[in-house]
Amino acid sequence: MSKIVESLPNIPEVLPLDPAPQADPAVRVKPLITARNVNVFYGQKQALQNISLEVPANQVTALIGPSGCGKTTFLRCINRMNDLIDICRVEGSIEIGGQDIYHKDVDVVTLRAQVGMVFQKPNPFPKSIFENVAYGPRIHGLAASKAELQDIVEASLEKAGLLAEVHDRMNAPGTSLSGGQQQRLCIARTIAVEPKIILMDEPCSALDPIATARIEELIDELRENYTIIIVTHSMQQAARVSQRTAFFHMGELVEEGATEQIFTAPRDERTQSYITGRIG
Amino acid sequence: MTDDFTIIPTPHTRRRHKSELRFQWYGKAAIIAALGFLVLMIGSIGYKGVGVIYQTKIELDIQLNADAFDPAQLRKADFSGLVKTALRARFPDVKNRRQKRRLYGLVSSDAGFELRKMVEGNPNLIGSTIKIQLTASDDIDTFIKGKIDKNLPESDRRVKDVEINWIEKLQADNSVVQVFNTAFFTSGDSREPELAGILSALVGSFFTLLVCFLLSFPIGVLAAIYLEEFAPKNRWSDLIEININNLAAVPSIVFGLLGLTIFLNTFGLPRSSPLVGGMVLALMTIPTIIIASRASLRAVPPSIREAALSIGATRVQTTFHHVAPLALPGMLTGSIVGMAQALGETAPLIMIGMVAFIVDVPASILEPATALPVQIFLWADSPERAFVERTSAAIIVLLGFLVVMNLGAILLRKKFEQRF
């Protein structure tokens, strides 16, 4: 465990400022993630245009915007998941804790261990529920013993609100769970490796209101120790869980600010239309 | 409004149903035709080859006079002389030399050896008269199995009237018997059809395929994993892909020539050995395995890779912990298909000398051996009537080998199959 953490750029664990839920937009928090002039291309097609965004630590930042506007694309830039797409090209810089993650010396494996991701579609491994969660801690050597691993797995499942439903069938395949359960399993898998940052791509799109409420509660709890960026199509959810909101439209970052401000007093007309349901 | 609702199909819908029905009939006809050919082929081979299960034996009383044996050197005794004496005693009225030669030809040239084995196994028999079943010669065997027409003019058949006469006499006192043909399953090739067996070719094929699998599976799978999961996709990888596809289409005899010039002449590896045969077959199997393995790797959903990578697995971990296990059943299927092709290959093995006349069952991959398809080729080329039967029987053994391999593949696939 220690090796991986040590080799990571020094991400500040405790941030100097403002843990208050609804940050005053006037108060400048030292950002954990800073994107500057990010352009993303899929082949010839430009998916993101000149995105500059600062994401403060220990807060929840919501990305909203109509379908196809580039939310997932932006999210995948932050853990360099776009490296996997051959035709994808990222320009500009993204810094985490002051270190450029696109620098040629950066080790993506270490980066991704610190920047976890929950995908839009649940993608559990075709292995047992236990294995799904245990895999990350095991490859990173987070558990010294079997018992410790068991503890990590159970704690992660508990946090993701899934333990009660699966504790008696930990050896059942992860793919045998319902869609919503699979998504919570994926969340448990992500938090089991204790990343600093969690990227969530519409984590609740397959969940019922009760499970959604549980995930939102979880996000609220996680905020103490993690920095979270969440993509959501639900305005209510963005309003409920996030402290800051960024509105994307057609590959551009239209507006970004404290959630309260975006929802009550948007500066841009497009934001106004989107949140009131006129475009999207 | 409710009048609009009708479930009576319109003429247009009926036409669509008809075309569907017609298509189903075409499909069924195609399957029936394919099955028909298969049944015809296997049936005719089976019909021709099934006779090999039995071998005709001729029962003779043989006097083992003590003075014919030197107890210290049993081997040296004239066993075939004893057999001949017994035959003459059975048919005392045969006088002239040509007739005698025919008479001795009733039993296989190995009859003396069979007698020796019996006496060596139990020396106490010396001094008594024993009853022994001696292998009949191939022509007699063929005749007994009813595959020589008695009504042909005598000059057109290999079994003459005198011989038929003798056999009928032997049959009359139940001295002609049909027993299970152990020789066919336990011995190697022979010039005499009644003594020729499949075992050395079977073992040769097994060793050859073993070498082929041990070389081509790891190389093919690793190459596929590297190309699919690690290599950058650019002009070079395209070029490699095209070349692999071309390689898969190269006629097998070319690989045989390559093996001849490189493995035999340059490296000096043992000629006719399953080692070289397996290496040559591996050359032609590798492209097949690479292509099949890449296809099954590509079928693994990218979301599995993303899941592993996103929690900080390295690419090697992602590949070997998650992607390769999911692709394994497909890789195995592809490999077995490749191996099945290799099993049937004749030309490249002939090029590297596996066409030799092999009597002994090979004990290792370095000893000279032949393979089933080559053995079939050799027997099919032999003039003796009895080899026709053996050729078909060898084909049945080859097909049986294939069926076993495919069953193995199905079992392995069942074992490793995981759903995603």
Ligand SMILES: Nc1ncnc2c1ncn2[C@@H]1O[C@H](COP(=O)(O)OP(=O)(O)OP(=O)(O)O)[C@@H](O)[C@H]1O
């Ligand atoms: N792998 C890819 N190859 C080519 N184009 C892509 C790829 N992924 C995304 N795009 C394009 O990039 C643009 C942004 O896609 P993205 O997935 O980021 O949208 P999104 O905001 O997440 O949408 P949604 O809300 O529907 O998930 C879209 O126009 C899409 O067609």
Ligand SMILES: [Mg+2]
């Ligand atoms: Mg998306």
